[in-house]
Amino acid sequence: DTEVTQTPKHLVMGMTNKKSLKCEQHMGHRAMYWYKQKAKKPPELMFVYSYEKLSINESVPSRFSPECPNSSLLNLHLHALQPEDSALYLCASSQPGTAVAEAFFGQGTRLTVV
């Protein structure tokens, strides 16, 4: 199984809502990532979890809160988002600590904040 599964595929939320994005992989990868991608732009790294510990936070606003309950799951909790947070949110996984780590990406969650 070389899939990274993200749910939901689409999400529309108001600025006062609380929602969560979910990501799951069963490849035994111990590094998982959240990227944000705006239209016609490359993905930008938000967070890295390595061995279930938050390793990198790329100065992301606190209205985004990541969580890694176990080695297969990664969540992104959303609260009080702004319209400019509308984007495609991509989850990825890879094997940390190796120079040849290709990343496997999920299909993304298309988020619209209204």
Next chain:
Amino acid sequence: SQQGEEDPQALSIQEGENATMNCSYKTSINNLQWYRQNSGRGLVHLILIRSNEREKHSGRLRVTLDTSKKSSSLLITASRAADTASYFCATSSRTDSWGKLQFGAGTQVVVTP
């Protein structure tokens, strides 16, 4: 910040033609990877070239890497309509141990039948 720059930004070709896109980067790298993204979908890994490799092939794909110029190229031979997508290079820094990827701006390729 994105350290990889790609050119061209957009490429339109006919089926059967070859497509070439280039990527430049700024820091020392462990490896360079190419990904494809169909419209609004996730990224699909195409090929990885290590910093000590100069050329790599995979099917209709040919990747070159010139670490002295900090640049790479991706060649897609005998293109097909299904190759229509955005293509991104991504680098893994030599000083990074978390698998953090820095993506280039991407090249949007349109292959017309």
